[in-house]
Amino acid sequence: MAGGHSLLLENAQQVVLVCSRGERFLARDALRSLAVLEGASLVVGKDGFIKAIGPADVIRRQFSGETFEEIIDCSGKCILPGLVDAHTHPVWAGERVHEFAMKLAGATYMEIHQAGGGIHFTVERTRQASEEELFRSFQQRLQCMMKAGTTLVECKSGYGLDLETELKMLRVIERARRELDIGISATYCGAHSVPKGKTATEAADDIINNHLPKLKELGRNGEIHVDNIDVFCEKGVFDLDSTRRILQHGKDIGLQINFHGDELHPMKAAELGAELGAQAISHLEEVSDEGIVAMATARCSAVLLPTTAYMLRLKQPRARKMLDEGVIVALGSDFNPNAYCFSMPMVMHLACVNMRMSMPEALAAATINAAYALGKSHTHGSLEVGKQGDLIIINSSRWEHLIYQFGGHHELIEYVIAKGKVI
Ligand code: NIG
Ligand code: FE
Known part of the structure; x- marks a missing residue:
């Protein structure tokens, strides 16, 4: 069939599958061996989904006589899943x-x-900015992320706090979701800080009574699609009680719970998230032992943010303890004006050196497990037939180079492919 397939990636030195073997994440035991194929090829169909992966000679025979829109010779190179950034604040x-x-x-x-x-x-600057201005800078930031290998990114609102500006930010995220190649998981983070002149309880009331009903209405009309709800649960910001109320109401309107917890002070945020059925909790520098066990049992993923701990010289989150207890550990860049980092390869490097993760653990945390944190690991985060054709090709014969190398990844990452399209 002429032009039946879109893309053939031929004869890669290594193809790292990060295969979940039927599970939607990789934790403890599964992490001990990452499946790596040597001398393999991969086909992405015109629909943007992976059609075949296997030994180069087998794929050649299977697709002989078929034409492709593009063929890339991957000799001496490695193919990995597109990177997934599970936590960013990129609109401001x-x-x-x-x-x-x-x-x-x-x-x-x-x-x-x-x-x-x-x-x-x-917040002050974002309230003053026009929607177009916010979109333009957001688009540039997303381009930087894509160049560093990110093909799916979580994007939060949260620099408006008032309904008008929060909606402006969410419209900007929605526009990017519709117009750009990168995949986006949108998060309403109206409880990022308590607005001046209000208490946490008053801010929570405003969110519950005014913001969430509006989001529900806009979602129903198909105007703005929001995936997750976030709260900055922290001493001097939102206490545990306000956090619980906001997250529960968000869940009631169909949002996944994915929030900031146990960052600067132990708050029992992990215990709360496990109890509420949270999909993910971020930061966790100050998580308790009980919180770690509760998260493992509830299959609530931990989104660790090595840039923040590094920048603010915080104590490192206890990644080893979490991994040993079976927590689904994911990674995010936390890109925001405090942690100005677009690069998931840098994040993986920091996770390995400062948080003592192994390279396979860091790669799984920045692909399949980050996709799990966003509730998207059935379609994203690994190279498996039927999944979305999001992948990167690096100019090295060993996949670990992506993590080993400290900076300068634009030279190393030769192709970034989203939904089968070279971007
Ligand atoms: O995840 N901790 C709260 N939110 C961000 C920081 C946002 C900012 O400082 O603008 C974070 O690090
Ligand atoms: Fe954050």
């Missing part, structure tokens, strides 16, 4: 580079926040 205006100097001089994240900087600074 204003510049916070000056805060980096303050932090280097010893100011803590919360000192800057309480003095009206941090999130509040970005």
